[in-house]
Amino acid sequence: MSNSSDAVPDPILVVESVVRRFDGLVAVSVDHLAVHRHTITALIGPNGAGKTTLFNVLTGFDRADAGSWKFDGVDVSGWPAYRLARQGMVRTFQLTKALAGLTVLDNMLLGASGQSGERIVVAPFRFRWRAEERATHERALALLDDFGLSARQRDLAATLSGGQRKLLEMARALMVEPKLVMLDEPMAGVNPALVQSLLHHVQRLRDEGRTVVFVEHDMDVVMSISDRVVCMAEGRVIADGTPEEVVDNQAVVDAYLGQRHARAR
């Protein structure tokens, strides 16, 4: 299968009629949304459009008031967050959740799934999990290297800068070996040079056969790496298509991009 958006549609995630209300406010009301396998999809939209809320609902961190969604052919609506993550759908948070009291390396090791040493009956017997731990360790170091954090592996995550925490959180999510990575504003607060390397990473994830959905406000970033763009406003999907289609869409210009951006194109 090719990586481009005009490939035969093969959705890894299909959302149907998902609604989330807070008191009177309809934060999310998505009739239909499909995320295609092996693509990078950008989710854009003004502040308060419901992007994070949709992430929360789909990944089991919030409940939906109505609707259903399928991941990799399985109806996963209402599943708890940990089961969705095990199933291969892993997200990061807009407000970074680095585990401040753990070292950078421990943050990474925690990400690996299916560790036998995480079971209480096996844990006291080091010889039962030592080899596995060593392999996890190697994988973690390789990823930290990729993300430019290997020099900080022994430091508490609390000592990292905001941008470094973003990087750590993304690297940690990759330790889970997800099929679908959902990144909520991964570039926010990361310096321009690092943004380039992060973009490179995101593209590599796709090339490795994973699928990426990311929320982003920087349109240059969105245009440079996305295969598809979805725009939300007031809880609804108002546009869904190739990057070019979406930025030229009048509803998107009105609700989000503004006239200046439209003229510039």
Add this chain to the structure above:
Amino acid sequence: MNWTGILSDGVRAGLGINAAIYALAAVGLNVQFGYAGLWNFGQAGFLLVGGYGTAIAVSSWGLWLPWAVLVGIAASILLGLLLGVPTLRLRGDYLAIVTIAAAEILRIVVNSTKVQSVTGGPQGIGGFANWFFDHNPIARGRYGFGTITYDQRQLWVTLVTWVLVALASVLVALLVHSPWGRVVRAIREDEDAVRSLGKNVYSYKMQALLLGGAIGGVAGIMLVFDQQFIQPDLFQSAITFYAFAALILGGTARILGPILGAIAFWFLVEGADSFLGNAVDHNFLGVGHLVDPTQIGTFRFVLVGLVIMLLVIFRPQGFLGSRQEVMLGEQ
């Protein structure tokens, strides 16, 4: 002033049975609160259930004592399940409220005359620990050094309890330095981050609650062995708070923290008691005008409280804790 007398009173208590029992209770709290971040304010309830489970299994069912001990431990695990199932999915404060209430309710229930035929009500139960003392291998006599001595009975129960403290601590050390411990420590930091990585947070919190509760149950069993008697008043909420004081004194999330803390706590309590007794007798620094002899038992806790306050101000991480970890909340 008899300073060596004060010191040896402190040391005797710091090595004695109470310190060992509180060390065990605090090791359990350390698993729950220190590593997993669970607010169990009802450790006294876990001690109670362990103690009563054992005593009742012997007195009512006629069980052999070693089996009865297992019944006591099972009872404290069951209590953990009952308290954990409804609360561990909720915010942390719910567990705190439910555990403290449960500990009080349990104490009132076992005191009730309605269940007197089983629990002995306010009169309690005695004679269930005979097997334990019949198997004391230590010959009759007094053992120790200088003025710090214990008779063969005290020495036996104290040694066994310290050995249990060591075993529990080794188990906890093995666990927290494993991938299991990594998950549990991460939960203390941020549950959602751990969930997002595919870990069943609820299950880990339950495991930590049950392990800490079971260790608390063993502490309760040794408490009633030492007394050779069980009654509701042995399980005041103060147990929980003294055990917390010991844990914070020694340093949370450190293997030796609860042990060192319990030793220091009982050294301070009995040392302060002895000091006040002396000070009143000799009117040291005018203490005789402030405190009369009947008030020493209460007043010593004022001194202990003062010491703990100073510690929390100047060394919030306790003797062994990591200042960096304690100060994370500041950021």
